[in-house]
Amino acid sequence: xxxxxxxxxxxxxxxxxxxxxxxxxxxxxxxxxxxxxxxxxxxxxxxxxxxxxxxxxxxxxxxxxxxxxxxxxxxxxxxxxxxxxxxxxxxxxxxxxxxxxxxxxxxxxxxxxxxxxxxxxxxxxxxxxxxxxxxxxxxxxxxx
Amino acid sequence: xxxxxxxxxxxxxxxxxxxxxxxxxxxxxxxxxxxxxxxxxxxxxxxxxxxxxxxxxxxxxxxxxxxxxxxxxxxxxxxxxxxxxxxxxxxxxxxxxxxxxxxxxxxxxxxxxxxxxxxxxxxxxxxxxxxxxxxxxxxxxxxxxxxxxxxxxxxxxxxxxxxxxxxxxxxxxxxxxxxxxxxxxxxxxxxxxxxxxxxxxxxxxxxxxxxxxxxxxxxxxxxxxxxxxxxxxxxxxxxxxxxxxxxxxxxxxxxxxxxxxxxxxxxxxxxxxxxxxxxxxxxxxxxxxxxxxxxxxxxxxxxxxxxxxxxxxxxxxxxxxxxxxxxxxxxxxxxxxxxxxxxxxxxxxxxxxxxxxxxxxxxxxxxxxxxxxxxxxxxxxxxxxxxxxxxxxxxxxxxxxxxx
Numbered sequence: 001x002x003x004x005x006x007x008x009x010x011x012x013x014x015x016x017x018x019x020x021x022x023x024x025x026x027x028x029x030x031x032x033x034x035x036x037x038x039x040x041x042x043x044x045x046x047x048x049x050x051x052x053x054x055x056x057x058x059x060x061x062x063x064x065x066x067x068x069x070x071x072x073x074x075x076x077x078x079x080x081x082x083x084x085x086x087x088x089x090x091x092x093x094x095x096x097x098x099x100x101x102x103x104x105x106x107x108x109x110x111x112x113x114x115x116x117x118x119x120x121x122x123x124x125x126x127x128x129x130x131x132x133x134x135x136x137x138x139x140x141x142x143x144x
Numbered sequence: 145x146x147x148x149x150x151x152x153x154x155x156x157x158x159x160x161x162x163x164x165x166x167x168x169x170x171x172x173x174x175x176x177x178x179x180x181x182x183x184x185x186x187x188x189x190x191x192x193x194x195x196x197x198x199x200x201x202x203x204x205x206x207x208x209x210x211x212x213x214x215x216x217x218x219x220x221x222x223x224x225x226x227x228x229x230x231x232x233x234x235x236x237x238x239x240x241x242x243x244x245x246x247x248x249x250x251x252x253x254x255x256x257x258x259x260x261x262x263x264x265x266x267x268x269x270x271x272x273x274x275x276x277x278x279x280x281x282x283x284x285x286x287x288x289x290x291x292x293x294x295x296x297x298x299x300x301x302x303x304x305x306x307x308x309x310x311x312x313x314x315x316x317x318x319x320x321x322x323x324x325x326x327x328x329x330x331x332x333x334x335x336x337x338x339x340x341x342x343x344x345x346x347x348x349x350x351x352x353x354x355x356x357x358x359x360x361x362x363x364x365x366x367x368x369x370x371x372x373x374x375x376x377x378x379x380x381x382x383x384x385x386x387x388x389x390x391x392x393x394x395x396x397x398x399x400x401x402x403x404x405x406x407x408x409x410x411x412x413x414x415x416x417x418x419x420x421x422x423x424x425x426x427x428x429x430x431x432x433x434x435x436x437x438x439x440x441x442x443x444x445x446x447x448x449x450x451x452x453x454x455x456x457x458x459x460x461x462x463x464x465x466x467x468x469x470x471x472x473x474x475x476x477x478x479x480x481x482x483x484x485x486x487x488x489x490x491x492x493x494x495x496x497x498x499x500x501x502x503x504x505x506x507x508x509x510x511x512x513x514x515x516x517x518x519x520x521x522x523x524x525x526x527x528x529x530x531x532x533x534x535x536x537x538x539x540x541x542x543x544x545x546x547x548x
Contacts, residue, residue, distance in 0.1 A: 099211065100211030
């Protein structure tokens, strides 16, 4: 039953990841930016992020057939790790940006500190919580 | 005395008693390990890892440099030094150690205690720490050998094999240990190609850090040109240098969690060598360049070399100063370039020239030590030809694009 859930979940999630990857690639190659609600696609590494998400999406989609097989699950883990790398580095960049103060002040004030973490976010950050389902499958495999 | 068959029988008996055979279970780590060496799945992962590497490098170095050290040096250290330095503001002593008395930031002052210290401690040190931290994590997690296997086919095109990724990546930190790491390559030909390539086309961590600070918008282009040059020159050297390029036989360790103690020790060992090897050269570099400015040699060289610099390379004649400084420290040279007025395209050419024009003196010594006199002369010959052709080619590209 859970395997069926996994297949459906990672199929849908893979499609979203692939879609975001294609969107970032197109916007990045065209040297444009896009913002909608809490979502933002811009920045100097946009093409690279798009390329990584594109392949992460493909890995998810190619893994859904026989998900319990170890090599298929490894693809899911790798795809999730690719999202974790981008999202992790974005979170790290936000932290390093939020601490130092502007113009002469050593540390940021509370308002500016907190506003650094406010939306919009890049697609990988939005995808991050949904990719954490992978951890459940890793533990499930380990305990099997 | 036992015969061959009897010896094998004995071995079998001992092994049966000593070794316990169980059923091998393929783990998730094994499966991930296999996927990371296959090109179709491994290359996207490698790009993600390199993205993470670069993003961490920028964020970490930016946090310390822009967040705190620029403020410390510009708002506190420089004014204090300008106030208390025990020499007249128009004396040569002040010029060498503090630099321009009207400067309001350490980048533009160009004194030993201002620009020299700021470049070494304020800009380069955070970049070096970030680089070695990630390198150590990649090494200890077991990813680096997999990257070697993945890139093996590409590196064979330039006469090297996958293990050449180790000196190549090490060189992104510092060329000096990278020259020593060339020993892992089997033949003289491979070692020569690798040392020549890293001396010419791989910018060190110090240089990368300073590039990220002073020319953040063009650093991607500079690295792209250097990467293209790395493969072109490698391909040419593979064709003209006699010798063999054997296949790669590599034992790949399983993926594992890096141990904190090991990471700490490696990081300290590598970073501490920066204090002893690099910082004295940065300070010495500032002294020599300032002295050359004071006695008028830089101006004379700028006039003498202006037809070459302006005509062939298309860069301002003032770049002669940074080119001389580049022999001592390339990071210092890039910092000096940033103070010269020029277009974006001239800046790209200048930074590429500084990168490929000559190895810093520490690398120069290592090339001599590891490759011998003949190897050093060969590397220098390749370097001279590369600088003229590649520098001129860049200028030609700008002319054709109508931006020069």
